[in-house]
Amino acid sequence: MTLFAIFAIAILALLFGALLGFAGIRFKVEGDPIVEQIDELLPQTQCGQCGYPGCKPYAEAIANGEEINKCPPGGDATIKNIANLLGVEAKPLNEAHGEADVKKVAYIREDECIGCTKCIQACPVDAIVGATRQMHTVIIDECTGCDLCVAPCPVDCIDMVPVKEDSKHWRWQLDSIPVKQVK
């Protein structure tokens, strides 16, 4: 009787072992899906303000236990989303990495540009066009406002200009309709 029990347990163990082994191969997950999910939530400005060379590396760091409040461009909304995803508590933005600011894009004062291509090399999303000794300019639609081109410019001809709000992107702020004197 005891022998039979041992035998039965052994058979069962083998069966489940095989099943688990099969499942392990069949449902193997390539890479870390959580990294992808976090990366999706990050604003993809690739600005490096978090201290990592891009959004993906920061996503990886978060997956490995890094603080979630180091992304100033994403601001509180991103922190909240990541907190929801990871089931951790949302923290206020770590001011050491910069403050959440209005959306900006880079603007090159073109007559001052000497065409050194330094900003082109710095741009993480290839949003600056130009060539050596040719005037450069920013593709505003592609600019993420990461600020990375400002520092390398030897003649300081790059400004970060706040994005102008038009009627299409108006947020319907309550009580902000300006009422003027009717003559």
Next chain:
Amino acid sequence: MNSIIDRIKQNRLWDFAGGVHPKQFKSLSNKHEIAEVGLPETLYIPLKQHIGVEGKLNVGVGDKVLKGQALTHSTNPFAVPIHASTSGEIVAIDEHVSAHPSGKPETTVILKPDGLEKWCDLSPLSDYQTLPKATVVEHLCNAGISGMGGAGFPTHIKVGSEKPIHYLVINGIECEPYITSDDRLMREHAWQVRQGIDVLMHLLQPEFAIIAIEDNKPEAIQAMQVACQDADNYLVTSVPTKYPAGGEKQLIEVLTGQQIPKDKHPIDVGIVMQNVGTCFAIADAVFAGKPLIQRVVTLTGKALKAPQNVWGLIGTPISHLLEVAQYQAKKQKAPRVIIGGPMMGFTAASTKVPIVKISNCLLVPANKELPLPQDEMPCIRCGACADACPAGLLPQQLYWHAKSGELEKAQAFNLADCIECGACAFVCPSNIPLVHYYRTAKADIKIAQEEKEKSDRSKARFNARQERLEREKQEREEKRLQSAKAREQAKAAREARNQTQEVDNASQEASPQSAPVENKSDKVAAAIARAKAKKAAKNAQDDAPATNSSEKTDDNRAKESAGKSTPEPTTGQSKDERVAAAIARAKAKKAAQNAQDDAPATNSSEKTDDNRANESAGKSTPEPTTGQSKDERVAAAIARAKARKLEKEQAAKEDANKLTAETASVKEKPAPKTEVTASQETPVKDASTPKVTQKPSANETEEERQKRVAAAVAKAKARKAERDKAKAQQEHQNNSSNSGEH
């Protein structure tokens, strides 16, 4: 299908859930005929007055335009052109306060009327029935017609659809209180509205046209019935008054009992809806050729002494219309003009706001006539808003989620289906401006979506860039490996040279062959050989300081390698070795360089070199076995040196010996220079590009440029100093903070 028509004929209509019955106040403005108003001093015609994108400008500042002349043209299916509302001069094209709740400035053509009202050439399409459908649709687009009911959807897109249409619904409901523009239009211009319907019937080929008019406009119903009495499939229907029966989906439900599914359009169920004002404009465009340059505007409210309907030119600032209607400022505590009706309208940002294609009403309420926004009270969960919602939503839930910024949850409660009719806010006992919350949330959702799209795009661009950088790095690495390999080979060649001396003999054989060949490529090859030789000589000079000039050593070497000078120089074998090594090095460098930039000239010269080497070696071995090729190379080098000597000799015939030496050195100099600098590709480009590109284009002189560069340098220096300073400060701070921590 027919049961729907039967029911409409018997006036047994359906009903939609919710809705409210606000006081009408229509009699305020519907008693007078639509009046013509004089020209304003200035017209402000915004480029974009519809849903979609703005067209491309046809005109510039200072242009004289005629009435009806197109100011923009359509470049995109969603672009609708705008037209000059009267003849005059364009004084500016600038940002101007928009007829939008935000009042944010938009690009506007500012037109100064000349008072002549001179029309441009009009091209009516009276024979539209014989023309292809696309022509008529294009004509409507060029006439600048977009929906005049409120949303401003481009009409040519609606009527250009190929989907089968059962019903064409003409919306004459005008359910908003106060507004009577469609009412007056139908009463006075029923026949032209009917003509517009005819055009739509021709374009869409529906089975029936249903003209729906709210039962508070009996005169309009009668007028339309008279206008449509000869057509069997034109049904003029009276619809019970209820707000918002004029909503597209609501009216379809009233008429057909069908609910348009979420995310679908009426066209998906075979229904197209057009406003009566749009029909009038279509008739104008097709039969008179007139583009959409004016519309009926209701001027109403108790703060106006003469409320009425007027023909407002597109672009008329509202201040002009207020004057016409005799605005009484003392009846308002605070100036307040509402564009649109009291339910869905918005307060105008300024009296300079122009009338656009969708502005149907200016409401100027007196004190107490319309309640000003009152203090918002807490939601008491009474549920009145849910009862009133015509879209079947849960306004309360939407309110909570919108207020707390839970956009996803708000979306889950179908926020996107809210038509912003304002019925919920109208019934709310707590005076909560519910629609404002929804609009805010909708705008936030839209912006979040756009940001998401943008972040996806920048992510893709970032990844593409990373890939590119990685690829470039690999390419560089490969090149490095290649050049290392070439160096190795050259080293082997040198060793081979030491072992074998027969090569010299072989080259002797070859010399008569290469001597007569005096073409350009030979010269190039000779120049290269010279450069190499010079470099080698330089190396040799270090060892043998006794030799006077590099030229001399060159000569020596050439003689020696040609095998003509039998006595060996003092340095002998070791020098030979060094020379060979130098040649090999130069070659390796050149090979690397060739791999970098595919300058065809050097390539060809290299080729000819090789060919010549093959020839001169006299062995004609196509197979590049390693030992052989080394020999060949050495032979080639020698041959080149010979060629150089030959050239020199020729030159010597012409000029004195001294001169020869000079010219040779002059000729030689640029060659080694490029050899040295070519390895640093970019600086060479730097030096060459400005000459090529700037000279023809820029008028600036060299001086100016230098000045600019100097300024830039100065700036850079200043910046560097600043940065250094900042760095020092930071370091200092860091140190202090570190010490503070520990």
